[in-house]
Amino acid sequence: MKLIIAAIKPFKLEEVREALTSIGVRGMMVTEIKGFGSQSGHTEIYRGAEYAVNFVPKVKLEIVVADGLADQVVDTIQKTAKTDKIGDGKIFVLDVAQAVRVRTGELNDDAL
Amino acid sequence: MKLIIAAIKPFKLEEVREALTSIGVRGMMVTEIKGFGSQSGHTEIYRGAEYAVNFVPKVKLEIVVADGLADQVVDTIQKTAKTDKIGDGKIFVLDVAQAVRVRTGELNDDAL
Amino acid sequence: MKLIIAAIKPFKLEEVREALTSIGVRGMMVTEIKGFGSQSGHTEIYRGAEYAVNFVPKVKLEIVVADGLADQVVDTIQKTAKTDKIGDGKIFVLDVAQAVRVRTGELNDDAL
Amino acid sequence: MANLKKTLGLAAAIAALTALPAFAQDAKLSGADTAWMMTSSLLVLFMTLPGLALFYGGLVRTKNMLSVLMQCSIITGVVMIVWVVYGYSLAFGSGNAIYGGFEKAFLAGITPDTLSGTIPEYVFIVFQMTFAVITPALIVGSFAERMKFSALTLFSILWVTFVYFPIAHMVWGGGYLGAQGAKDFAGGTVVHINAGVAGLVGALVLGPRLGFGKENMAPHSMTLTMVGASILWVGWFGFNAGSELAADGIAGLAMINTFVATAAALVSWCAVEGMARGKASMLGAASGMVAGLVAITPACGFVGPMGAVVLGLIVSPICYFFVTTVKSKFGYDDSLDVFGVHGIGGIVGAILTGVFCAPSLGGTGYGDGVTMAHQIYVQIEAVVITIVWCGVISFILYKIVDMILGLRVDADSEREGLDISQHGEAAYHS
Amino acid sequence: MANLKKTLGLAAAIAALTALPAFAQDAKLSGADTAWMMTSSLLVLFMTLPGLALFYGGLVRTKNMLSVLMQCSIITGVVMIVWVVYGYSLAFGSGNAIYGGFEKAFLAGITPDTLSGTIPEYVFIVFQMTFAVITPALIVGSFAERMKFSALTLFSILWVTFVYFPIAHMVWGGGYLGAQGAKDFAGGTVVHINAGVAGLVGALVLGPRLGFGKENMAPHSMTLTMVGASILWVGWFGFNAGSELAADGIAGLAMINTFVATAAALVSWCAVEGMARGKASMLGAASGMVAGLVAITPACGFVGPMGAVVLGLIVSPICYFFVTTVKSKFGYDDSLDVFGVHGIGGIVGAILTGVFCAPSLGGTGYGDGVTMAHQIYVQIEAVVITIVWCGVISFILYKIVDMILGLRVDADSEREGLDISQHGEAAYHS
Amino acid sequence: MANLKKTLGLAAAIAALTALPAFAQDAKLSGADTAWMMTSSLLVLFMTLPGLALFYGGLVRTKNMLSVLMQCSIITGVVMIVWVVYGYSLAFGSGNAIYGGFEKAFLAGITPDTLSGTIPEYVFIVFQMTFAVITPALIVGSFAERMKFSALTLFSILWVTFVYFPIAHMVWGGGYLGAQGAKDFAGGTVVHINAGVAGLVGALVLGPRLGFGKENMAPHSMTLTMVGASILWVGWFGFNAGSELAADGIAGLAMINTFVATAAALVSWCAVEGMARGKASMLGAASGMVAGLVAITPACGFVGPMGAVVLGLIVSPICYFFVTTVKSKFGYDDSLDVFGVHGIGGIVGAILTGVFCAPSLGGTGYGDGVTMAHQIYVQIEAVVITIVWCGVISFILYKIVDMILGLRVDADSEREGLDISQHGEAAYHS
Numbered sequence A, B, C: 001m002k003l004i005i006a007a008i009k010p011f012k013l014e015e016v017r018e019a020l021t022s023i024g025v026r027g028m029m030v031t032e033i034k035g036f037g038s039q040s041g042h043t044e045i046y047r048g049a050e051y052a053v054n055f056v057p058k059v060k061l062e063i064v065v066a067d068g069l070a071d072q073v074v075d076t077i078q079k080t081a082k083t084d085k086i087g088d089g090k091i092f093v094l095d096v097a098q099a100v101r102v103r104t105g106e107l108n109d110d111a112l
Numbered sequence D, E, F: 001m002a003n004l005k006k007t008l009g010l011a012a013a014i015a016a017l018t019a020l021p022a023f024a025q026d027a028k029l030s031g032a033d034t035a036w037m038m039t040s041s042l043l044v045l046f047m048t049l050p051g052l053a054l055f056y057g058g059l060v061r062t063k064n065m066l067s068v069l070m071q072c073s074i075i076t077g078v079v080m081i082v083w084v085v086y087g088y089s090l091a092f093g094s095g096n097a098i099y100g101g102f103e104k105a106f107l108a109g110i111t112p113d114t115l116s117g118t119i120p121e122y123v124f125i126v127f128q129m130t131f132a133v134i135t136p137a138l139i140v141g142s143f144a145e146r147m148k149f150s151a152l153t154l155f156s157i158l159w160v161t162f163v164y165f166p167i168a169h170m171v172w173g174g175g176y177l178g179a180q181g182a183k184d185f186a187g188g189t190v191v192h193i194n195a196g197v198a199g200l201v202g203a204l205v206l207g208p209r210l211g212f213g214k215e216n217m218a219p220h221s222m223t224l225t226m227v228g229a230s231i232l233w234v235g236w237f238g239f240n241a242g243s244e245l246a247a248d249g250i251a252g253l254a255m256i257n258t259f260v261a262t263a264a265a266l267v268s269w270c271a272v273e274g275m276a277r278g279k280a281s282m283l284g285a286a287s288g289m290v291a292g293l294v295a296i297t298p299a300c301g302f303v304g305p306m307g308a309v310v311l312g313l314i315v316s317p318i319c320y321f322f323v324t325t326v327k328s329k330f331g332y333d334d335s336l337d338v339f340g341v342h343g344i345g346g347i348v349g350a351i352l353t354g355v356f357c358a359p360s361l362g363g364t365g366y367g368d369g370v371t372m373a374h375q376i377y378v379q380i381e382a383v384v385i386t387i388v389w390c391g392v393i394s395f396i397l398y399k400i401v402d403m404i405l406g407l408r409v410d411a412d413s414e415r416e417g418l419d420i421s422q423h424g425e426a427a428y429h430s
């Protein structure tokens, strides 16, 4: 199994979730994060004190899928989340040694 | 070492933390996430605009432990977080190449 | 490529980010988490009901870098985030199988 | 209201309805009193919405925030309608010693020119209406985070009808308790003890929240709770000084007492906490404010400012003892301490009113031939009658509502939170 | 204001400026009326800041929160300055049937001793000023989350000058509509229909928000929206009972009506939602409150409390139908339903005022020889004139501002949110 | 208060205590004035709780939110007790040119029938009490996020005793400054300059916050700050128009000025920001509101509305310059700009009061034979005396408290936040 981690633009979340569902992904974990990258942040000024906000709001997806599905998932995220503007995000793939479904104790591919 | 990632129901957090402590786990990272899976979300309506909230609130645990402890951790989480209802969560195990304690610079199993 | 996960004290975030930028790290994901470890939490009392808050606020960094840069990143984080007080945090290193830049579809080291 | 002359004047007015011309001669509209009483009325609404709603709402968990706001809102809506339809008549109609009857149902016979004392009767009606609203709204704190919305709505209508209106009539509307000489300037008995007891019964009937005593149920926004407590204080001047029904020296007395008793109770709660656990908390200060406001309510037009300070200093430690020690001893889950603060604070205030109205303690004194001991006796009698009446009938009403609709949501809905399960929305989004 | 005697008295006063001594003889300052009108004036400011700002602000997404607060704030600032410079004169100067002229520009000739009826003219000026402020502030809800701050500021100045001041003059300042006998006690036409129509035109001209109908645009804080609605209710007593310009029985009538119509509308919105989708929501209750307040505004000094209850019960289902069914049918993006609640609620209230002021329905009655049918006709005429005048001129003003500054921010700024892009700050940090 | 006739009347009343019957003949209670002054008193409490608490609280980081709310709360509590115990007597007793003595300690000799001018003395006492409360509460902004709670409490008691009461006596209580003819209608000197200077001294004595100038210290909720500023504005009508102690034309003047000066200052702060950095911020608008309110405070009963507009337009750029340029130049950490806004705004207002009260500029004029130059001289004298008195004594008091309790929390507690370390609770949970 693979763990696919993706940082994307928040307003793309729904679209990506739908696209993934349609190719058979059945679960994921979503976290609101602050992204740092080539897309620059902005400056806020409060009564003369200037704060450079170097982070931009992103959404992080974490999805575990069977090895066979991994490439398709990466591909789908990349195509759907893309707006051709800087800051569209990254996708990373890691190996997963084991998966368990809490409710049933099912293991690995059965757990997904 | 292993990284154990678990998505569980928020109200189970305290119980799981205690169970893990009792088997020797000494640290973890906890994140509030939005989970997507077979447990369905709900619908909110605001003045006629309907929003399907496909995500349910979950808590994500990330725990790094020595290889020898990993199975016991997975087992403990599974048993403790279980309510036999849909949406109880998942546990994933990944390999960790290195661990460092910031304060002391200690490495690997000593760092945990 | 390596995924470096670090839990640090929140007020160290800016300093660490700057130090990493200066050694060539070009992106990261930042999440506010609740940390559990040897640093103890505190107790809150609300009208006689006592709540032990076992978690302390931490910030989690996730950074993917080329294999060659990994050691330097770990080292920089460790040196910069250190205050010599308990609770300074941990750093974990994992292997990454693949990386993709959403905007361009570039792969692996080119995607970072 | 507690101004006996005025209450009697009102009773006389009611009695004199058949002899209206004679009455009309005496009465003259006072613009000043009208201005003050309109201000007071809107202040008491302000206490409920958003004051009490925020005070309570801040104390619950995020997932139940809207349910608290909604409960306060719907009570405001339905009780106001009930009030003009039959409530005012039941409470302030001539009737008998317990109930006022239906002669003024639908506000029959009242026009913009009808006076009640020196103010338009419409203004008297709205002022009293805001009291009828806030009393059941106070109760919701006791069974917060687990009650069904439909059940709450039905219960509130029944409760004002069978508990609040009769007790208001007995104390202010020319009924039994007023005639006994019980002193309750602004509603310590009618409003606070009443709500506190109904809350305690509710907490017992519904049982504790899931996870009570185990899970972290810390307030989701102490900020909102503090804002709510502050608004309660500000609005309470309408409640207390407004109960004089005039802009005069006694209203001024009620006002200064409402300031200093509250200040004293705030400080003494902080002091007790500081001694007991080394730190004074914002929740403590807010609780102290409310305890002080509750305790001075029956007394505010009868005691002197120094008596008010002492009253305030006394009430907080007693309430503190109840919400920390007694509650956890008995293990009932009065979620937001309606009984511990309003019930106990009201009882302390009611009894001490009998003490501090002594002229030797700076008070405005007793009725002819009444001793302090007798006054205290009468005060306790009023407290006991209220507790018994309210306790028994509230219990019956909870049971009736439970049979008809069920009082409590199911476990899954409670876990998910009432906002989603009862109202289909969430308090906060990004 | 709608108190015709007073309005005429005022018109007379203005006409009598050359014959001041004669006028000065009659008029005498009433401290009571002054106290009430000062209170009323600050209550109407309270409605706008923070009331309306929170009601609207809670409904937008976090990233646009400050833009809403800022729009309400800047409108408050600039319209107040415009008001004392020339607005008051245009609205309440003698002038002609449409405009009041510049004779009182810079408040010329007014001193602390100048009276308007029984209150200092300065107090009358500030009371009216708060109305001139809240009306354009109401409009911002319709094009929230996409309008440029500079464009909003310019538009507001133009809009009060060319829409609000003339309509206020026509209705209250001695102009055309007042002379026709249209009944509008506290500004249903001038304030609410006016703002609702300008809002609808704005929503159409600017077009829908990016992602409208697709992305989740749920309110970022229903809590704040509820607080805002509650403050609106509390402040509205200044608006409605203050419009009597005196602390008397009619003010009391306006007050009780403002209580019970709102309560009824709150309940009926919850009831409709409960029937339509099985759950009553906090947003529904808050919307019901505002709909009830809007509907009773023109009627509050003319109808009886039972008429007010019925009016409240009627208005919510109609507004509900507009904000759910009609809006989605036509697909325009009136972000916060300014038209659906204020426009429609105002129209319902204006027309039903003609019905419920019938003495047989508990109202204070019609003018000599006026039938219900005729009154309804006159009410509809006033509504139609307001809609046409406001609709046409607002459209022109939007277009002018669009040419000068551009009305709408670019797509990236809209995605990022107006707080960062227009104001360089964020509403919340940790 | 600044109404000299009334102040003198009061002084006379005090002097006449031995000759009470003569005094009693003249004085008669005015219900209208009483209604207005009760309203004003509760409005000034509203300014502090929750107004100022939210204005300040929104500006700090989440981890220090409750500490700010608690500091405002405890000051309210203890100062009210101190006020009725000896503060009122020290400030308004007959005494000498600097202190009022202890004759009215524990409010001796005052009953509900005792009058102060046309209102019950109890009402006068509470009105003044709210001023005594808000002044030290204003100071907390300067050393926010680092002061010990116990130290704050002790400092506040000492500060009102040795700084506020004497200055209030000197200006309003029949003491030195009032006799010089300094014009301060509602407390520009006594309240705002006083608090601003004490704040500056505090910021210097405590030193800057950890991480000041490096870490992001952005306001945790600009929303709450805006709500706080709005409540300050609404409540300030009690402060300013209430200072007339009557519901009359001068109160109306104070009210219109409090509206338009604030509006103008709001707009001019936005304009300056717009020119300086291309964007107007919500914090700027809120700061402008407060600056305008502060500046008009001494002037509000003396200048005309157009003078008030100009005053408002002037004050914001000056304060803006202080909080942006001057503060960062000198590098002191006046956390929430108490000196930059209240101190500087108060000084600007005090001096310009001497200018704009000129009849030629629409003001109500000078005393007999007083020229503008002389008035300005007197105004500056009052400012300087206040700065010196307050600066020196405040410094001494900080040092004393530092020796007894320590002023500042340790570094770890500051990092963790005062909410947890000082109060054992957190503002927000989920």
Ligand SMILES: Nc1ncnc2c1ncn2[C@@H]1O[C@H](COP(=O)(O)OP(=O)(O)O)[C@@H](O)[C@H]1O
Binding pocket: A007, A034, A035, A036, A037, A038, A039, A040, A056, A058, A085, A086, A087, A088, A089, A090, C026, C027, C028, C029, C030, C062, C063, C064, C065, C101, C102, C103, C112
């Ligand atoms: N090396 C990295 N490790 C982890 N996350 C990264 C890394 N680089 C970028 N990211 C994430 O991807 C987001 C987009 O990256 P950015 O460099 O801004 O744009 P782009 O991918 O279009 O060049 C960042 O906000 C960050 O969350």
Ligand SMILES: Nc1ncnc2c1ncn2[C@@H]1O[C@H](COP(=O)(O)OP(=O)(O)O)[C@@H](O)[C@H]1O
Binding pocket: A026, A027, A028, A029, A030, A062, A063, A064, A065, A101, A102, A103, A112, B007, B034, B035, B036, B037, B038, B039, B040, B056, B058, B085, B086, B087, B088, B089, B090
């Ligand atoms: N493939 C997956 N990858 C990552 N997280 C997942 C995956 N599937 C489920 N999860 C997480 O586990 C939670 C529970 O899963 P769900 O399918 O709802 O219930 P169950 O495990 O009982 O069948 C989800 O809310 C989500 O956070």
Ligand SMILES: Nc1ncnc2c1ncn2[C@@H]1O[C@H](COP(=O)(O)OP(=O)(O)O)[C@@H](O)[C@H]1O
Binding pocket: B026, B027, B028, B029, B062, B063, B064, B065, B101, B102, B103, B112, C007, C034, C035, C036, C037, C038, C039, C040, C056, C058, C085, C086, C087, C088, C089, C090
């Ligand atoms: N085994 C672990 N797995 C994951 N995260 C950990 C682990 N141990 C500690 N952490 C993270 O590191 C933080 C610091 O650890 P702690 O034990 O408190 O201090 P120290 O590292 O100085 O001994 C914790 O708050 C937690 O977020």
